[in-house]
Amino acid sequence: MNAINDAWVSAQDAGVLRLITAGSVDDGKSTLIGRLLYDSKGVFADQMASIARSKYKRVAVDEIDLSLLTDGLEAEREQGITIDVAYRYFATPLRKFIIADAPGHEQYTRNMVTGASTAQAAIVLVDASRAVDGTLLPQTKRHSALARLLGLSHIVVAVNKMDLVGWDADVFDRIRQSYAELAGKLGIAHFHTVPLSALKGDNVVAPSANTPWYEGPTLLSLLETLPGSRVLDDQPEARFFVQWVIRHGGHSSAHFRGYAGQLAGASLRVGDGVKVLPHGQQARVARLLRGELDIERAEGGESITIVLDKDIDVSRGDLIVPADAHVKLAREFEAEVCWLDQQVLNPARQYWLKQGTRLTQARFKTVHTRRDIHELQDVVAAGSLDMNDIGRVTLLTRDVLALDTYTDQPATGAFILIDAATHQTVAAGMVR
Known part of the structure; x- marks a missing residue:
């Protein structure tokens, strides 16, 4: 029995990389994941037969709508959008992957936050046909900001639908330069850029003859070589x-x-x-x-x-x-929260704060600022936050908490807030 336990634990640590896809609506996130699953032989024959018979296909008759491999809800297939976070698993001889497909619509930004909270890397998709001049869409900026906020160390910019712009190297260069400027504003130190077509499969698993000007790795080759943990400034204490x-x-x-x-x-x-x-x-x-x-x-x-x-x-x-660890003990602290609830933040309400396995009552002392994703700066929050807003706040808790900053140690720097009356999870927070 012990030998079986040892083998199981070893398997869990055999180079697993947790990913999330991010970007705007119709950038091709679900199709890209479907392509990775299909080309890496991570799809069963009955799954392929099921999507081939689907009445919600959005591709040519003789093509496979790979987005249906992740868009499992009836409403998702009917509307052609991603609503909930879908997790898929696949493996190559070099690594195992857990990949989350996050919604692109702004109203589902909170779903992206939950998916990214356990990820180690993000694939940010950009639709080349909608960014010919290098202009990035607001949701691309929002998701990139969230990835940085949540401490994801590895960002891969997948410039998708290059086939729709004739594999123009200048378009790719303009998008890469625009993202470099965005990364500088957000504090993203390193990112990788790959030109590809998720629908056709170019540069996803196999190299493409359509990009002789691109000398980098395919997307899958790049993912196989990324470090399997978040890069922190120092090795965090236990x-x-x-x-x-x-x-x-x-x-x-x-x-x-x-x-x-x-x-x-x-x-x-x-x-x-x-x-x-x-x-x-x-x-x-x-x-x-x-x-x-x-x-x-x-x-x-x-x-x-x-x-x-x-x-x-x-x-x-x-x-x-x-025994020699330096951990802040406090009942009052500053944090950044992403508001997840449809009901706006009300400082007069009581909330439960859950940090790890610790649960205590909490209330908002101050709502300082709200982050404007379009301008990439903080603005006055007017004492409240709406759904999908990210704000800097001061919280008061009933019990003393042991706190680390989120960038130093996510285990003790992250928490969720639960409405005491409705029992809904209303916010995800990070200690700053």
Whole structure:
């Protein structure tokens, strides 16, 4: 059984890259994912037969509408748009991929935020036929800003539908230059640009004879070589939110007490000194378990159980960190939030804040600014936020929270807000 567990855990860490597609409406995001799945042999024969019979095909009779591989909702196929985030899985001999197809419509920007929150890289599509002069559409800017805001380190700009502009190298160069200017304003340090046609398959998996002027890799080759984790300024320290307290053995001196959860950041070893936040009591790691297997070291991303060398007060929602870690403890802090609810932000309402496994009451003290995606700058927020708005706020919580900035450690720098009356998730937030 332990051997099976080891094999399963190794498989989970075998070069998995989590991606999200972003961009404006009709840039070809769903078609691109369908092309990746089809050309990498990640589609079953019955799936192909199903979409071939679909009454919602939007391509020529003898062609396959690959967008239907991801647009699974009836409303999506009927309207020819993407509404919900669809996740698809495929693999090559070099890497496994989890790819999310995000909606392009502005009213579904919140769906893009949820999809990008677990991604490591973003493919930003640009329709070359609508950007012949290099002008980028507002939603392309919005999604790029969100990708930067959410800390995605790797941006791939897929200049799609190059076949509609006659594979004109000048059009490609103008779009690449426009995106370089946008990246400079947003603080995106590095990005890659690939000319392609998702519908025809040029430069997606195989190189295209239509782009002799392009010397870079195909999209899939590029994705296979991207680093599989977010690039942070420094290696983040270990962070471990307690999800479950495990006890058995009754009240005997040999009773078992362990703390289960997922380790984030750096590794943790048996014998390491740790402290439990927010109260700050210290102990040492006596045992680490992966399932029922004792291990000497756990890596970030692993689900483990920690056993301490002495009994101290540890509950669900507490945070275990290295004994010398510097973590901010606060009930008041600034953050950026993306407002997800149709009902506007109301500072008079009570909200629940969920950070990791910790849940506490929260309220808005101040709504400072709102980000204008068109001008790429902050403007006065007038004390509230509408759906899809991104704003800088100050929050007050009932309980003390252990906080890191989101760019330093996403595990403790991210949170969601839940309306106490409706129980709807109303915002996603990042500590700044």
